[in-house]
Amino acid sequence: MLYNMPTYVYEVISTGEQFEVIQSIHDHHLTHHPETGQPVQRVYVPAYLGIKHTPGSTKQLLSNESLAKAGFQKYEKDKLTGAYNKVV
Numbered sequence: 434m435l436y437n438m439p440t441y442v443y444e445v446i447s448t449g450e451q452f453e454v455i456q457s458i459h460d461h462h463l464t465h466h467p468e469t470g471q472p473v474q475r476v477y478v479p480a481y482l483g484i485k486h487t488p489g490s491t492k493q494l495l496s497n498e499s500l501a502k503a504g505f506q507k508y509e510k511d512k513l514t515g516a517y518n519k520v521v
Contacts (some may be wrong), residue, residue, distance in 0.1 A: 442476040447508060456503075497521045 443463055444451045454463060462475050500507050500521050509521040
């Protein structure tokens with residue numbers, strides 16, 4: 434089953450060109466480019482973890498209105514006096 438096999442990224446050592454290959458986890462890793470025969474090395478890339486919290490959504494979740502609606506209190510430090518003032 435082709436769709437269950439992982440995609441690996443390889444890089445041509447001399448040129449830095451990268452390409453992807455779908456291989457079984459049981460297959461040996463490539464040592465040469467399948468078309469040109471140039472030496473290659475596997476490139477390890479971090480897994481994508483579909484995170485729903487983008488910086489924009491996090492900022493919205495931590496807005497004063499959202500915090501007040503959730504029942505939280507927020508204090509901010511006054512730059513001049515150093516005292517903490519309740520905002521929410």
